[in-house]
Amino acid sequence: MDSIATTAGTEPVFHLEEEHVHAEGSSTMLGFWLYLMSDCLIFAMLFAAYGVLGANYAAGPAPKDLFDLDLVAVNTTMLLLSSITYGFAMLTMDKGRVAATQAWLAVTGLFGLAFLSIELYEFAHMIHEGATPQRSAFLSSFFTLVGTHGLHVTFGIVWLVTLMTQVARFGLIEANRRRVMCLSMFWHFLDVVWIGVFTFVYLMGMLR
Amino acid sequence: MSAPDHAEGHGHAHGGAAHGSFKGYLIGFVLSVILTAIPFWLVMSGAIDNKQATAIVIMAFAVVQIVVHMVFFLHMKTASEGGWSMLALIFTLILVVIVLTGSLWVMYHLNANMMPGLHDMREMP
Secondary structure, three states: OOOHHHOOOOOOHHHHHHHHOOOOOOOOHHHHHHHHHHHHHHHHHHHHHHHOOOOOOOOOHHHHHOOHHHHHHHHHHHHHHHHHHHHHHHHHOOOOOOHHHHHHHHHHHHHHHHHHHHHHHHHHHHHHHOOOOOOHHHHHHHHHHHHHHHHHHHHHHHHHHHHHHHHHHHOOHHHHHHHHHHHHHHHHHHHHHHHHHHHHHHHHHHOO | OHHHHHHHHHHOOOOOOOOOOOOHHHHHHHHHHHHHHHHHHHHHHHHOOHHHHHHHHHHHHHHHHHHHHHHOOOOOOHHHHHHHHHHHHHHHHHHHHHHHHHHHHHHHHHHHHHHHOOEEEHOOO
């Protein structure tokens, strides 16, 4: 890059000058934000499908027969706690403390796992009672919406473990910091989607 | 030519420590605990007799909590990424509103207007 800059006076190089302005990876955050927005649209479609189909029980079980709000409250607490522990991971990363960052990332992953385990227990319980996805339109749209969110959390945990390995091998280099920041947005975004799920699916389902 | 100046001026402009403080995360967490606990309590205890009123109240709580998460956890500001992330967010919100209200409105009226009148099974041969 420096060689280009020093010869810029003698040779007519016009467009290369722009490249100095953007450091490597400087547009990653905006790009990742655009990905999250497209993900937001996927969830909007699934919410719309649930809104349209969610009251068609086909003489099968209704939300009141299936949902256990105590369980959902515990689940929501797990996801909320994982959000603030990820925040602590970001703060310790800013201070450059590798071990503390790894510890907070591990705690976040454990809370994520707790959330997933509770969700899988709930699904297993429902399927055991005969409330399978093919039972009614309500259950199809329920499992698609909540399951898609659960899949996102699963991939978030896979990504988290991958990142922890990367940080263990290479430390908090610039590329790893960028990746941790991207996963932070992903993780908090999933929490935002869950607000919609527990309000629209669980709480309003119990009101019907 | 001032190439070194460019590098210095922009080196830390984007990647600065502009992602939250301990206080910010704590405020966001406490707010979202409160904003989660109240709707759960409302539904579980049935504090409001009217179901429709309860639904509207808990939806309002959800909207407020989403804004809290955006501000304190995702650090959305009107100026982040030169305003482009806010623009993308507004565009997405418009699409989400069209998808949600459009689907619900169309399907609700489909049920209300077409099912009994036009296709009465008793009139079928």
